[in-house]
Structure formats: structure tokens, C-alpha cells
Amino acid sequence: MGETIELNIQRLIEAKGWTIYRLSKESGVTVSALYNIGKKKQGPYTETLVKLSSALNCTLDDLVKK
Template identity: 40%
Template sequence: MQSDINALSGGALSEGTREEESLSYRLNEILKQKGWTRYRLSKESGVPVSTIYGIFNRNIGISFRNIQKIANALGTSDFI
């Protein structure tokens, strides 16, 4: 599971990194493919909508726990 999480995050869990920009881009692509909104991702994952928007806007870092919740909600472990 740790390798799945690293794939999702690009190995980065801190604020403002290039890997987070990749994470944001990849999540946007997956949401488009699924026809999901950020709000739906929040509801499906249990991650607060403010946290989801913070991740996409790169205003906040992302925790391991939230990456795990998002990966589970999307039903994927291969984000990169």
C-alpha cells in the first residue's frame, strides 16, 4: 500500500513541490475520466472539500491518510 500512496503523491507529501503539481494534474485527469467533481471526490473519499480544494490549489500539503482515502475512493493505486 505504501508504494501505491507514493505513486499517487509522486513521493511528495509537502507543500508547493513539483510532485504536488503532478498530483493535482493527475487527479484532474482522473476526475474528468470519471465525470466527477471535486465535491464528489470529497464526498466519496471522506476528505473535507476544503482540503480537496487546497490540494488542487496547492495551498496545503497532503497527508498520507488523505492520499490513501482519495486513492481508495477512486479505486486506483496507479496515479503516475
């Protein structure tokens, strides 16, 4: 699941013209946590997903669906 979320995040930040550092600043999620999302088999905590979806102005489904 983490790999899917990582790919979706990358797609969404590219669409906004952001970098991973900008997403970190906007969401309050550390850069190291963002880099580690794809390495976790279960994916990030719900709280992290909520912060990311809020910063990216997308739904949780946009982050987790293939």
C-alpha cells in the same frame, strides 16, 4: 509534488465524470482540503492520499507520479 497530485486527481475525476464535490463525498476528504492540495509544496498527508486512491479506485502511484 502537490501540483502533480492535483493534476492527476483532476485527470482521474474527469475520467469518472465526477466533480470535486463528488470526490469529497466519496473519499471523506473535505472540499477545502482538495482545493489546497496543489498549493502545498510537500503534497497531502499519506492518509489523505489513501482515502483519495480508494475513492478513485487507483493506486497511490497513479496519484503521485508525473
